[in-house]
Amino acid sequence: MKRQPESGAFVGDHAPRGNDREPxxxxxxxxxxxxxxxxxxxxxxxxxxxxxxxxxxxxxxxxxxxxxxxxxxxxxxxxxxxxxxxxxxxxxxxxxxxxxxxxxxxxxxxxxxxxxxxxxxxxxxxxxxxxxxxxxxxxxxxxxxxxxxxxxxxxxxxxxxxxxxxxxxxxxxxxxxxxxxxxxxxxxxxxxxxxxxxxxxxxxxxxxxxxxxxxxxxxxxxSHLYRRQSDAETYLARVLSGKRRRHLRRLRRLLEELGPVRVADVDECEDIDRLIDEFIALESSQWKGKLGTSMASTPEGAAIAKSVLKEAYRRNRLSLLTLRVDDRLVAARSAFVAPPGCFGFKMAYDESPPYARCGPGFLLDLEGIHRLHDNANLLGAGIEWLDSCAAETAALPLSMRTEALRxxxxxxxxxxxxxxxxxxxxxxxxxxxxxxxxxxxxx
The missing domain is CATH 3.40.630 (Aminopeptidase)
Structure with a gap:
């Protein structure tokens, strides 16, 4: 005769399996x-x-x-x-x-x-x-x-x-x-x-x-939230002082002296595999690679990162914004689109002296703010905010955010x-x- 469960008891709260240590x-x-x-x-x-x-x-x-x-x-x-x-x-x-x-x-x-x-x-x-x-x-x-x-x-x-x-x-x-x-x-x-x-x-x-x-x-x-405003100029006037904006324009001119500057997202990419490989390699070359926390720090980590990024791209859920000088990738930022918002994933920039002194990470974030307000394919109409998913002390999102995300x-x-x-x-x-x-x- 099967014993009936007690009233209100969780019938299926069964002892764990395999290596579990229940009597x-x-x-x-x-x-x-x-x-x-x-x-x-x-x-x-x-x-x-x-x-x-x-x-x-x-x-x-x-x-x-x-x-x-x-x-x-x-x-x-x-x-x-x-x-x-x-x-x-x-x-x-x-x-x-x-x-x-x-x-x-x-x-x-x-x-x-x-x-x-x-x-x-x-x-x-x-x-x-x-x-x-x-x-x-x-x-x-x-x-x-x-x-x-x-x-x-x-x-x-x-x-x-x-x-x-x-x-x-x-x-x-x-x-x-x-x-x-x-x-x-x-x-x-x-x-x-x-x-x-x-x-x-x-x-x-x-x-x-x-x-x-x-x-x-x-x-x-x-954390830090980028909330869309009426236009990009209104956004930047809210988060950056005039002095700071002039400084970013000077950094842009310095970068342009090194070669033609081009910014693109995945909707302008012809070879997604090559782009993802470049992104993973760039992140591995910076301080994260030295600390062993980059996507490519382990072989399985690199394979999973590429798999996840490709699947997001297949679902039209990936933004991989890139900043190039000539054909050299100097900064990249990935995010996953989830209307009405999107979520930051990984960011990388070139730490070699000619490029690092131009602040490529800040310049790319500035471009991302402009694209957040455009009618682009991924980060345009319908996307109202970007959750940086960054730590409270992260310098870049702290300087560009519209508000604290509690x-x-x-x-x-x-x-x-x-x-x-x-x-x-x-x-x-x-x-x-x-x-x-x-x-x-x-x-």
Missing amino acids: ASRQRLAEMKTGPAQAGPSVARFDPSSLGDMCRGSVTVLDTIEDIEHYREAIEELAEKTAHPNPFYEPWYFLPLLNVSQKNRRLCFLLVHGTDDDGSGTPDTLIGFFPFEQKRLHPLCPLSCLCPWRDTFSWTLRRTPLLRAGAVGNTLAVLGNWLVSRRYAPKILILDDLPDGSMIVDAVERWFAGDPRLCHALEIHE LHRYLVAVRGGVVEIVTRRYAQVVKVLPWRMRRLSAF
């Missing part, structure tokens, strides 16, 4: 709950209908690449209708990186199916995608958490989950019920890179206010016991640690 008895119990194997990918589902009318939906847990591949089309369809775009969590981008980043990591990719916030739509519609991995909150802390997934190369520059527009509130409610109803740890998860003032942040705050079972801690960090990071946990105490005090404790220890934190 055998717990694994057998999980098998009793999930029932016999079904055709298709091995997934786990939670039905929160017994917990009231506050949410309408279910959670599917994916822990292998094969499972994720099975839902590829559904995730891509969700990405087209998301409340806030994030190309770094679209399958065409993250799957190649996932293949080389899976070793010794416990995946926990969550798919939320359900209706819109107003109850419209069908309950089997994919309304949320949360790529998580299970890891320690900090090496000094014994608690585990679900942390937004990031690849081995740290090319996942934004970790905003994909949430369907019009269903953000219901997605979070279903996620909250799933977290509370989990039979086993972790009872903590992290939401990262939620843009300030967006409908996602508003929905998250309402979620916390309406669900007394959860507690949270908030941290805000900054990003919210939430540590969310189920109330009660040690978990709640750690959640409320964790951020303050980590701040007093040395820098080398702080950087090991998952939050």
